[in-house]
Amino acid sequence: MRGVLLTAAAGLALAAFSAGCAPTYVYNPANYAKEYDPRKHEYTIGVGDQIRINVWRMADLSSEALVRADGVITMPLIGDVYVAGRTPTQVREELKKRLSEFVKDETAVITVAVTGINSYRFVVSGNVARAGIFASNYFVSVSEALALAGGPNQFASTDQILLIRMDSPGKFRHIPINYDEIASRKRPEQDLVLKAGDTVFVP
Structure with a gap:
């Protein structure tokens, strides 16, 4: 576009x-x-970008979200996550930390991908x-x-x-x-x- x-x-x-x-x-x-x-450099996520988050073997926690004007996305279970200005790797580490409070499976794999650049x-x-x-x-x-x-x-x-x-x-x-x-x-x-x-x- x-x-x-x-x-x-x-x-x-x-x-x-x-x-x-x-x-x-x-x-x-x-x-x-x-x-x-x-x-x-790794892509830096911004407002308006579309991102896809997959949590392996936990489809109910996986989601696709649009980064809102406040730089935040909302995920199932953990709620709001600030992502604007961060790379997918940084967001993934944040999600791993946040999800560890609810998911005790240490082998759970989380991926973060930018599917739409806006x-x-x-x-x-x-x-x-x-x-x-x-x-x-x-x-x-x-x-x-x-x-x-x-x-x-x-x-x-x-x-x-x-x-x-x-x-x-x-x-x-x-x-x-x-x-x-x-x-x-x-x-x-x-x-x-x-x-x-x-x-x-x-x-």
């Missing part, structure tokens, strides 16, 4: 308000090779054909995000693009991106894969 969901202005406002305070921006030249690549969203703003918030069910790079937004327009400074990334709540970092060098394959390492919540700003 992908498409424009909101305007760019609303998207930037949403990023600031979701942090709970006025955002702080830091400009640092990037070491592109060391930037976080979500493809190389929380991977990012903003493309500035001088592009269709600015807005986009969603995808697969990870996309800076150049792919720009393509989804219809590409830079005639007013764009494509050698001065910024990838705005939140490192911690309320603290955003500006990563310089030269789209011309990506397109020419001169500096392909700048074509970073986006994290959920990233903003690509085209001046």
